[in-house]
Amino acid sequence: MKPYLLSALLALPGAAFAEEIWVTNEKDDTVSVIDVATLEVTRTIPTGERPRGITFSQDYSRVYICASDSDTVQVMDPETGEILHNLPSGEDPEQFVLHPNDRHLYIANEDDAITTVVDTQSRTVIAQIDVGIEPEGMAVSPDGKIAITTSETTNMAHWIDTQTQQLFANTLVDSRPRHAEFAAHGSELWVSAEIGGTVSVFDVATQAEKAKIRFKVQGVHPDRVQPVGFEFTGDEKTAFVALGPSNHVAVVNAETYEVEDYILVGRRVWHMAFNTDKSLLFTTNGVSGDVTVIDVAKRKPLKTIKVGRFPWGAALRP
Secondary structure (H helix, E strand, O other): OOHHHHHHHHHOOOOOOOOOOEEEEEOOOEEEEEEEOOOOEEEEEEEOOEEEEEEEEOOOOOEEEHHHHHHHHHEEOOOOOEEEEEEEEOOEEHHHHHHHHOOEEEEOOOOOOOOEEEEEEOOOEEEEEEOOOOOOEEEEOOOOOEEEEEEOOOEEEEEEOOOOOOOOOOEEEEOOOOEEEEHHHHOOEEEEEEEOEEEEEOOOOOOOOEEEOOOOOOOHHHHHHOEEEEEOOOOEEEEEOOEOOOOOEEEEEEOOEEEEEEEOOOEEEEEEEOOOOEEEEEEEEOOOOOOOOEEOOOEEEEEEEOOOOOEEEEEEEO
């Protein structure tokens, strides 16, 4: 291909030739963009104050960023890094989840004890739902019928009917729940408890607890084993759980709920994102200001990538 043709092709909107991992940096007010092929940071993009949660639209033409201290969700063009507009989000948005309809964002507002539902097309708030104190974790079921908010101080998972935007159940978890994900094709809900040191597994049909996963890292005091974010492999048979200041990621058999392995990563691991084929896992390590790349098959760290200060959230852009 002639050089000028290649340059023109690269300039086309959406002409992405390499998948990327986008990482929010809380203390720098930036996003670091990692090229998965080279495992290098290729761009650093400014954002609003204290970016945390991050997710993409289904066609990856927009990236949503919780700018927590700016009290807004920013909508960015991932090609140019331009902030297109802000969405109303309520105070201190921390985490959010995009509904399968690719339109409604469910946002945890930590300071207001509410979940805000925003229509990303009309840019309006369509519901505000009272939940527990200090909501943080957000999840939505694969069929889109249920949204979950976890409240750190109330120690609950709140179950929201997305048709009525009303709570229909509240379930107790251990101290300071931080993250939630649906698993087993939507039949289970997993919730991590940072201070409780556990992950609780609930039956979605009954909201009853069916298992509790505990962790024990050799040579690490139990108080430092603090589960936060987690991700599942494509077949949902394995979960990788970030254990905060223990500086380890746990490998959990998602069928037996047994811990199979621990992987040493950077300091205070928060959240994670897979690459497209889920052969690599990228962890955000807040205190050390870097990202650990894990070989999923070998369950071994491959590389450490320096990013900004206090990296928090991570999302894949194929």
